[in-house]
Amino acid sequence: MSRLLDIKNLAVNYGAVNALKQVSLHVDTNEIVTIIGGNGAGKSTMMRALSGIEKSTGSIAFGGQDLTAVSAHKRVGLGIAHVPEGRQVFPDQTVFDNLMLGAFLRKESPAELAPEIDSCFAMFPRLKERRDQYAGTLSGGEQQMLAICRALMSKPRILMLDEPSLGLAPLIVAEIFKIIKSLKERGMTILLVEQMANQALAISDRAYVLEVGSIVMEGTGQELLASERVREAYLGKH
Numbered sequence: 312m313s314r315l316l317d318i319k320n321l322a323v324n325y326g327a328v329n330a331l332k333q334v335s336l337h338v339d340t341n342e343i344v345t346i347i348g349g350n351g352a353g354k355s356t357m358m359r360a361l362s363g364i365e366k367s368t369g370s371i372a373f374g375g376q377d378l379t380a381v382s383a384h385k386r387v388g389l390g391i392a393h394v395p396e397g398r399q400v401f402p403d404q405t406v407f408d409n410l411m412l413g414a415f416l417r418k419e420s421p422a423e424l425a426p427e428i429d430s431c432f433a434m435f436p437r438l439k440e441r442r443d444q445y446a447g448t449l450s451g452g453e454q455q456m457l458a459i460c461r462a463l464m465s466k467p468r469i470l471m472l473d474e475p476s477l478g479l480a481p482l483i484v485a486e487i488f489k490i491i492k493s494l495k496e497r498g499m500t501i502l503l504v505e506q507m508a509n510q511a512l513a514i515s516d517r518a519y520v521l522e523v524g525s526i527v528m529e530g531t532g533q534e535l536l537a538s539e540r541v542r543e544a545y546l547g548k549h
C-alpha cells in the first residue's frame with residue numbers, strides 16, 4: 312500500500328480559537344480511515360483545510376505532491392473530492408444535472424461521461440429512478456447518495472466524507488455505510504469523519520480520535536471499537 316495523503320503538523324486558527332493543533336496523520340491507498348470526535352472537535356475544519364477552503368499551516372502531501380500552494384480548485388483536479396457536512400446538493404437542479412456538475416473540471420463531453428453516470432446509477436438505483444427530479448425534493452438519504460455520486464463524478468483518488476450519517480434514519484445510515492464499504496472494494500480511498508462512531512469504525516481499516524483539535528488516539532477500526540475510552544465517549548456504551 313502506498314501513502315496517498317500525508318498530513319504533518321496541520322493547524323488552523325480562527326482568531327484566538329485553535330481549531331486544529333498540530334495534527335499529523337496519513338491515509339494509504341485503498342484504506343478507509345475515520346476521524347471520530349465530538350461536536351467542535353475540529354473534524355470539519357480538518358476536511359476544509361485538506362480541500363483548501365480553509366487556510367492552514369503545516370504540510371499536506373497528496374500523492375507525494377506538496378499541496379501548500381495549491382488552490383482548492385486545483386486540488387479537485389488532483390483528485391481530492393469533499394462531500395461536506397449537510398450534503399449541499401444543488402436543490403434547484405435535477406439529479407442528472409447535479410451529477411454533471413460534479414464533472415465540471417473534466418474535459419470529456421457529456422456523451423463521453425454518460426457511461427460513468429450509468430455506473431453511478433447502477434450503484435444507486437434510487438437515483439436512477441429520480442434522474443429528472445429536483446435534488447431539493449429528494450429525501451435526506453437520497454441527497455447523501457447524490458452528494459457521494461456527484462463527488463465520484465470528479466474521478467477522485469480520495470473521497471472525503473464529512474458526517475454522511477448526520478440526520479438520517481438508522482436503516483438509511485446502514486445503507487450509506489454499505490455503499491462506502493463497496494466503494495473501497497472497487498478501489499477507492501476514503502477519509503471519513505463521524506460523530507456516530509460505531510458503524511464507521513466497523514468498516515474502517517484505521518481510525519483517529521480527535522479531541523479539541525488534537526489527535527488523542529489512533530489504531531485499527533477494531534482496536535478503537537474495543538477501547539473503553541472510545542466506547543464511553545463515542546459509542547454510548549459504558
Ligand code: ATP
Nearest residue numbers: 325328330348349350351352353354355356357506
Ligand atoms: P461538528 O461535528 O459540531 O461540526 P467539528 O468537529 O466538525 O464539529 P469544527 O466545525 O471543525 O468541529 O469546529 C472546530 C472549532 O472551531 C469549534 O470550536 C468551532 O466553534 C470553531 N470554528 C469553526 N468554524 C469557525 C469559524 N468560521 N470561525 C470561528 N470559529 C470556528
